[in-house]
Amino acid sequence: MNILIIGGGGVVGQKLAHALAAKGTLRGKPISSLTLADINDPAPVEATFPVATTRCDIADTASVAQTITEDTDVIYLLAAIVSAHAEEDFEAGMNINLFGTYNVLERCRKLGTNPVLVFSSSIAIYGGEAQDPLGDHSYPNPQTSYGGQKAIGEILLNDYSRKGFVDGRGFRLPTISVRPGKPNRAASSFMSSILREPLNGQEAICPVEPDFLHYYLSPRKCVENLIKGAELNADDLGENRVMQMPGRTWSIGQLIDAMTKVAGPEPAKLIRWDPQPEIKRIVSGWKWDIHADKAERLGLTADESFEDNVRYYLEDDKPVS
Template sequence: MNILIIGGGGVVGQKLAQALVKSGMLRGQAITRITLADVVDPAPVAAPFEIRTMICDIADPASVAECVSKDTDVIYLLAAIVSAHAEEDFDAGMKINLFGTYNVLERCRALGTSPVVVFTSSIAVYGGEAQDPLGDHSFPNPQTSYGMQKAAGELFINDYSRKGFIDGRAFRLPTISVRPGKPNRAASSFMSSILREPLNGQEAVCPVDADFLHYYLSPRRCVDNLIKGAELAGDDIGQNRVMQMPGTSLSIKQLIDAMTAVAGPEPAKLIRWDAQPDIKKIVSGWRWDIHADKAERLGLKADDSFEDNIRYYLEDDKPAA
């Protein structure tokens, strides 16, 4: 079993690789190689089998051809530029999020091997006049360029699967929190930083009101679901290869209350409330009444509570003092 993780240098890609190494199996077969590919050479992961790292620019078909080989069995297509970046730089978003996805799928078609392709979409595909509750069969009506690009990627996954070019499945990810590392250009970045930085003894800024609702999932559970998602049989998924990954809808206040329940009252005192109209404009178009009936029926899961999200960060990612 040879696995390629495109976006293997990112938080989810690295955690996914580590989880796959720990398991040693995918789709009932022993893993013999994992290739981590990203626009910057990814950090290697220790394993008892072959680990490759390589630079891959999915906007460049030649680079993709070097990355996706005939013996690749499973491709995790995680690479993307994030929401605020795609909104600021339309050309970059199109090259990477739209045509990058196309380039990977076209390479699969040219090889004729029909690999399993796991594509990470986003709840940013929802919005506008789509009616609540939202879920697997809701009409995508994104209100950002990033959401549009992800919605187009979903259509690619469905059609390339229908034609037999790939065995695809696409998951609309909730916002992943609490993410380790530093804030990035995602409009949702504050949904981790307002917890991560205070847990690390640093000040953080919250740009929205305490009653702002959103849909969340921990990195640990996201990785579990991505592994489960790759193992699903195509016939069980059905004609629509796109589904909502389970999450939980919570307010900012509920996130902070969960942090306080686990870590005590001091971290919350480090949150500074400072409205940021540019961020609020983007996130106000996002929706939160989301249901993941199909994925849950197929065995994917949400976190039991956001207190678990806090505990996972403290166990897995908090920097040593």
């Protein structure tokens, strides 16, 4: 089993690589090789099987052709220009999120090998006039360029799967929190930083009110679900290859309460409340009464409580002082 992670240098890509290295198998077969590809050189991962790293620009068809080969069995397509970045730089978002996805699908079609393709979509495809509750068959009505680009990617994935060019399965990811590392250009970045930075003894800014609701999943659970998603049988996926990945809805205040229960009262004192209308405008367009019935029937799961999300960060990612 030869696996390729496009976006293998990112937080989720790296965690997925480590999980696959520990597991050693996928889809009931031993992993023969793992390749991590990204726009910059991904960090290497140790495993009992060969692990390669390479640069890949999915906006460049030649780069995609060099990265996806005839012996590639499973592709994770995680690479993306994140929400606020795609909103600020329309061309970059289109080149990566839309045309990059198309380039990967086209490479698979031309190879004729029908690889399993796991595509990371987003809850940003919901919004606008779409009515709550939302789920696998809700009408996409994104209110950001990023959400629109991901929605088009979902349609392409379904059609290329219907034609037998790929064995696709797409997952609309909740906002992943608590993410390690530094803030990025995602509009949702504060949903990790208001927890991560205080847990690390640093000040953080919260640009929305405590009652702001959103839909979350921990990095650990996300990776577990991506592995399960690759292992699903095609016959169980039905005519719609895209589904909502399970998550849970909490308010910002509940996130902070969870952090306090796990880590005590001091971290919450490092949060500074500073309303930022532009950030709130983007994230308020993402609906939150979301249901993941299909994925749950197929065995994917959400975190039991946000206290778990905080504990996972402390166990997996908090820097050692």
